Amino acid sequence: MSISPTPQSIPQALASAISKRTQFLAHAEENDTNCYRIFHGTVEGVNGLNIDRYGEAWLIQSFHQSLTEEELAQVSEQLTQQTSLPVIYNDRSNKNSRVLNPLSDENETFATSEQKMLENGMLFSSKLRHEGQDPLLFLDMRVGREYVKAHSQDCSVLNLFSYTCGIGTAAAVGGASRVVNIDFSSFALAAGKKNAQLNHVEDVCEFVQSDAFPALRQLAGLKVGGRRNQKLPAYPKLAATQFDLVFLDPPRYAKSPFGIVDLINDYQSLFKPALLTTKAKGTIVCCNNVAKVDRQAWFDSLVRCVEKQGRQVTQHTWLDCHEDFPSFDGNHPLKIVALTLS
Known part of the structure; x- marks a missing residue:
């Protein structure tokens, strides 16, 4: 048809x-x-x-x-x-x-076959058909990579749900002192390593294959738990660490023994430990790609979660997709906001 x-x-x-x-x-x-x-x-x-x-x-x-x-x-x-x-x-x-x-x-x-592409002078690996479903670089996230590149000089950066590490590569190219990329997919991280190598920043980048929940909770200094009656599989052990810049870009919905990612009903289960890994005066960049989630309501929920932890959002910046991704009435399904925290 x-x-x-x-x-x-x-x-x-x-x-x-x-x-x-x-x-x-x-x-x-x-x-x-x-x-x-x-x-x-x-x-x-x-x-x-x-x-x-x-x-x-x-x-x-x-x-x-x-x-x-x-x-x-x-x-x-x-x-x-x-x-x-x-x-x-x-x-x-x-x-x-x-x-x-x-x-x-x-x-x-x-x-x-493996190809290469350019974004703002950075090289990224491309393969139009591979073992996954989506292309190896999400083009609507260009504004996120630009922001991170411009705000990473001498910073430690945590890139969660890193996929092929476009954000992490941009941070390293932007002068980050340390970049930790975390994703469950070995395939995605292998592509991320190629991206780092293409831009000669592999010495700055680390790649951790892990479910996001145990990784985040350890970094935040919290106990690793799981869903009821779920046997927990092995996971990499990480020391509690705070970062200057944290990038949180979860999928719409995912389920594992450690927890459920649900961007409509429970963004806070990821956001709370992620903000605990963010240093005072540091920045956390939050993404939500669900069209039905209202932009202002989501933002307000993030602010409330920050305040419940005794901290404040001292500054925020909305990152809007570029014009090759037009939207109805300026409301793009992908919402990205950078929060600077006290």
Whole structure:
């Protein structure tokens, strides 16, 4: 089934999106950035269709309905007219978001090989198809990487749910004295190590494969516990430590023997120990990617949690996604706020 009633609607929507990005694309080129979103379908007219540039390739992803062969051919022609690069299509419209469609042998070889991309002069590893589901760098988090890079000079940095360590790499490039990246996925951390090596900051970066709950609670000086009647698996032992800058970017929902990550109903279970790992006059950057979570209500809940610990939010800065990720009425699903704590 086609994403839209008529094949022409997708090319028209894409042409409009490219036209709106004229200044953005020029700015990206000036700033050594060749990874960005060229079409954000939910807002720009084709729900569930995203098109990104990842270095020397275009990546099309469909999340609700598959593109027809005709639609794919039309979109591919538009993209190569914009910049002549290979086009990879990942159809993720089945219920678990796994890629459905096969590629030609040539395209599959390219899509599964390691590539490189540039963001503000930093190098990141890219692979358009791999053992995971999502691309190796979340492009809407560019503003977070920019903030961390600009605020990490001589700082110790804790990067939680680090995935491929884009935030940690940016911190190290920004002059951090120590960066600790924590993620449960060995695959993601292996990509993170490559990112550190690409930017010659591997000596500053540490990589800890661990469930976030035991790691955070140990760093915060709290007892490691678990969910009722759950046998706790082994986990790395960490000493209680506070950091100048803490970055907290959890997934929407995840369950483990140690606890449940739930960004709608229980952000505090992660935020409380994370703020305890943040030094006085330090900064914690909090992220919530759930659209239904109200921005102001979420912010107010963070402030209350800080005050319950006898501390204050002395300054806060909202980090809004760049214009290649447009939103309805300025309310982007991804909310990022940097809190400076007493």
